[in-house]
Amino acid sequence: MCPAEKFRAPKGMRDVLPPDIYIWQKLEKTAFEVLSRYGFREMRTPVVESTALFSRGIGEATDIVEKEMYTFEDKGGRSLTLRPEGTASAVRCYVENQLYNLPSPQKYYYWGPMFRYERPQAGRYRQFYQLGVEAFGSDSPALDAELLSMLRHFLLKSGLEGLNFQINSIGCRACRPDFIKALLEYLGAGLEGLCADCRRRYSANPLRILDCKASGCQELRKGAPRVTDHLCDGCHDHFDKFQHYLKLLDVPFSLNHEMVRGLDYYTRTTFEVTSENLGAQNAVTAGGRYDGLVREFGGPDTPAFGFAVGMERLVELLRQAPGQDVPRPGIFIAVIGERAHSEALLTAEVLRADGSWVEVGEHTASLKNQLRKADRLSAEYVFIIGDEELDAGSIKWKRLSDSASGSLPAAGVRSFLSGRR
């Protein structure tokens, strides 16, 4: 006989239970409330897409595509992939459903699990949840700023403060090559001083050298050219106005000319919101413009702006915040005897119909045990029903916080809580 196998959730994936689940629910609710006021509506797309959608959208040479995708073949021989991010799906959906025929900008949000095969660490999971926001059809810097303001209000309303908004512009197809050329020229002189990773990046992905954390690399790039000094007129103007609108809308931000993105589709505006209270994975939101992606997926030339919020990281920050209140029963009905038990079941249904959380004890347990249980559940009030009460047509009540107690007519239960809250 084999011993029973103990199953665990897959590596990097986890269960969410109370009390954490209340934080998640609050975030979902807040997101819906805030985003809908800015005209965002929900879009639901499959969790799985054809592999090519991601490899082409995110970039063949990115780490996500090269080594982090959950890719499999279905029984029809199609190569499918669990989505590692949401933007590619959103753009596919926009093009496939010809949403460009609707008035611009088209604004959508989505919410759900993403999958990346990485080594888990603090704030990083293989299945993680993102709230994604995408706006299609406007190239106005006012839109960029408006969405950052929306994000800020969402974060504030969720109870998160002290987050750092950092912005940058990485130019467009026209001006970025010039910058990269200038950067390579500058770094070429001190190539020996770069870390091994950066020497590799020098030819593979030079922009990423800008946000390397190695102290030698940080030192070496002190006099390096800045992207923002190499922007073309259009990008320069966009970036200026973006900042102007951010100030107008009172969004605090700082410039980070070393911030670049790991996905290929970004153009112009990029931004990141970080917290100092997380581990190494400190970005809670990141995104920016991707003016070329819709076209690349076969749609009309359509500018777009979007960002993704890492839900686990927000949840982690909210866990650290004081005063997370969890729901608790309004009333626990303790019963003595089988007759009282039946009566309690009926009374509970009446109270529940009015919206209260009501728990009912069992007559097989002693009154003492039922009270202990009510206490453990943090019930606000205990009702006690026994033979005495049944005969008198009354119910005894007790408030657990201060032991206040009394009696009420059984017919008047519905108004009990409303008079006391």
Place this chain on the structure above:
RNA sequence: GUGAGCGUAGUUCAAUGGUUAGAGCACUGGAUUGUGGUUCCAGUUGUUGGGGGUUCGAGUCCCCUCGCUCACCCCA
């Protein structure tokens, strides 16, 4: 993919290589009839992650393996 740290009761943690692996918390029951929390008493729980080796003797040392955690990489 690379590196480091850690795996002992439900949980948090003890146990100079030496008897039968312990404690707090939690849980269950009780302290005379129908009243919770505090207190007191009693009780339950272990293949020391798994496998192999060294040794008279391994929770402790060595090797392998699995898992967790953190960091790098990368990203939300």
